[in-house]
Structure formats: C-alpha cells, structure tokens
Amino acid sequence: MDTMYITHPASYLHEMGVLHPDSxxxxxxxxxxxxxSGVMPYIINCHSSSSASDKDILRVHTIxxxxxxRSHSPKEGSYYYIDMDTIMNYYTLDAAFYSAGVGLxxxxxxxxxxxxxxFCATRPPGHHACSNRAMGSCFFNNIAIAARYAIxxxxxxxxxxxxxxVHHGNGTEEIFANDPSVLMCSFFQHPFYPDTKLIYSANMCNIPVEAYADGAFIxxxxxxxxxxxxxxxxxxxxLISAGFDAHREDDMGQLNLHESDYKWITDILVNMSEKxxxxxxxxxxxxxxxMSSLGRSAVLHIRSLAKI
Structure with a gap:
C-alpha cells in the first residue's frame, strides 16, 4: 500500500518547557x-505546508x-499557562493550525x-481538546477537525x-457524542487522567480498563x-488517534502493551479498511x-499501514 508520513516544521517550534514530556x-x-529500521524508503515522506482555516477549526470549536x-498567545520568549499540562509559547497557535491542517x-x-x-506526525496532539477548552497538551482536536472536514x-x-x-480521548468523545455519522472505539486506563465523566451513547464503544492490563487483555x-x-x-x-503511551516502557501510564500489540491492532484496522x-x-x-518505545511502536504501526 502507498503510505504517506507527514510532518510540519512548526511541530518543532511549539514547546512547553524543557521538562514537559510532550517534547x-x-x-x-x-x-x-x-x-x-529501513522503512523510510518504502513510504512517501512529506513535509506539508497546509494550515487549517478558521472555518475548519470552527466546525469543531467555538468562536x-x-x-x-488568539488573545492569550504570548510574545516570543514567554509562555502562557492554560494549565500545568497545556502551555502556549509564541509558536504554539501556528503549530496548532498546521497540525490540524496536516490532517486535512x-x-x-x-x-x-x-x-x-x-500517518500525521505533528504536534500539538488533539484528542483531549474539547469544543471550548484546551487541556492535556491539546489545543485543537485534530482528529475531530479532520472528521468534520471529511464529512x-x-x-x-x-x-x-x-x-x-492510554488516556481517555475525552475531547473527541464530547464532540461526537450521539452523532450517528461517527463511531468512536477506544480503550484507556481508568481511573486516570483526565478522569472526566464518561459519555454513554449509541455511537461510543469506549472501554475503560484498569492499570496493568496487558496486551492479551486489550x-x-x-x-x-x-x-x-x-x-x-x-x-x-x-481515523486513528495513535497514542503509544500504553506501552509498558512509558512512565506516563500503567498499561503493559508491547509494540507488537500496536501492530496487531493496526493490522485489524487495515483489514477493516480494505473491507x-x-x-x-x-x-x-x-x-x-x-522515546525508544515511541519510535519502535510508531514504526510498527506505519509498517502495518504500508504492509511492509
């Protein structure tokens, strides 16, 4: 299969301090x-210049x-703290527009x-961003914006x-609850960040799991x-919200997945996409x-997408 790996240079300019895990x-x-790993020659490596428009953002987020x-975007060299996990620097808002635009x-x-x-390898990520709130290092909900655009x-x-x-995609769930045009399936460690109230609706198949669940359970x-x-x-x-922090080597969560589990899940989804x-x-x-488990897991995910 032809698989595209897409990045944008703005992803490197957005940073939230040297100690922040979303580096x-x-x-x-x-x-x-x-x-x-030798995979790069077999996929299409693309540096996109696409930025989402206000119209694209407003399909998901409020004006x-x-x-x-926009009003709280800081001057160069300074930060604005939305919360302790979600911090803006001078480049953050541009990076968020580009990260959403890469999805489009x-x-x-x-x-x-x-x-x-x-596979869109951009930052900031998106699945915690609600219609009217940034949280969990997320400013725009990239996957939700892409979904609304595609629809x-x-x-x-x-x-x-x-x-x-490993974390509940609470923003995506909030945006699409009771929307028959979107089916959302997930698993996530619970109780755990963001510890928001779960939404039960017919189009949601979101499964909370206890800490230390392993690959066989998932x-x-x-x-x-x-x-x-x-x-x-x-x-x-x-569409896939591909977080690799449920890996057993990632200290941000307490699930016990291995990179081979991500490949197995992706193989299932590739087969579904063919059908x-x-x-x-x-x-x-x-x-x-x-960094090590992230790289290994993402490569197996991409290899599965590309069938190589």
Missing amino acids: PKRIDAISDQLIM DYLNYL FAIDSVFNKHVNNA SKYNLKRLAIIDFD RDIVSSKWVPAIESYRPELI YSSNRIVSFLEGGYD
Missing part, C-alpha cells in the same frame, strides 16, 4: 527510527474559544487516491475514530468489542513519551 524530540524519535487562544491534507490525499493511508467535503455518512492512547477487547462494532457500522473512512473504506485510513500522533 519536539518525539517527532525525531519516530523519524529516526523509520530511517534506522469564543478560538478568540481566547491527509484526508484529501486518501480521497484523491494519491495514497491509501497516512463536509466528501459527503460521508459514516466514519470511525479509533483511539488507543486484544480481547478489540476482538470482542471493537471489531463487531466496526463491522456493523461499515465506515467509509477510518469497508476503500483502504482509507488517516492516523494522528497523540501520546507516547518514552
């Missing part, structure tokens, strides 16, 4: 491992929230048949969002819960803070 080095950890971010570029690329699927531009009736980050959830839901729904597009969505998958980097 620009996360992008290097993935790209370096792609090179060292008051967008104005809030990827959507167009798969629907115009330039590639079968894509609007390509007249989709059904798309699936799959989230395997694979059973995917097989028994996710797969029947996706097969029943028959999505025309699959229902004309191979169309767009994957978005969310969490993953141990």
